[in-house]
Amino acid sequence: MGLTQAAIEFRQALEQRLKAGQMANIRAVVCKSVDWDDMTMVGTGGSDDLDFLDISLGFGSVNIKPVVGSDCLIALIVCWYFVSPCIPL
Numbered sequence: 001m002g003l004t005q006a007a008i009e010f011r012q013a014l015e016q017r018l019k020a021g022q023m024a025n026i027r028a029v030v031c032k033s034v035d036w037d038d039m040t041m042v043g044t045g046g047s048d049d050l051d052f053l054d055i056s057l058g059f060g061s062v063n064i065k066p067v068v069g070s071d072c073l074i075a076l077i078v079c080w081y082f083v084s085p086c087i088p089l
Contacts, residue, residue, distance in 0.1 A: 029074055
């Protein structure tokens with residue numbers, strides 16, 4: 001399975017878990033370090049070499065421990081809730 005197909009399947013599985021009003025951007029990173037006690041990792045972006053810090057290693061039901069140096073797909077979850085202010089007249 002290629003990276004594109006893996007990203008499509010990952011997005012489909014993730015969208016089933018997201019709440020209304022949330023979106024996810026999928027990124028490919030290389031695992032730089034793993035903190036198994038806190039269930040987080042640091043990943044470096046493949047195209048821009050930026051570090052993504054405190055990446056959660058699961059939703060609670062499935063936790064995956066990546067190997068340092070392995071390729072990983074991560075989801076950046078964005079919440080799109082808008083609140084209009086109440087202005088008294």
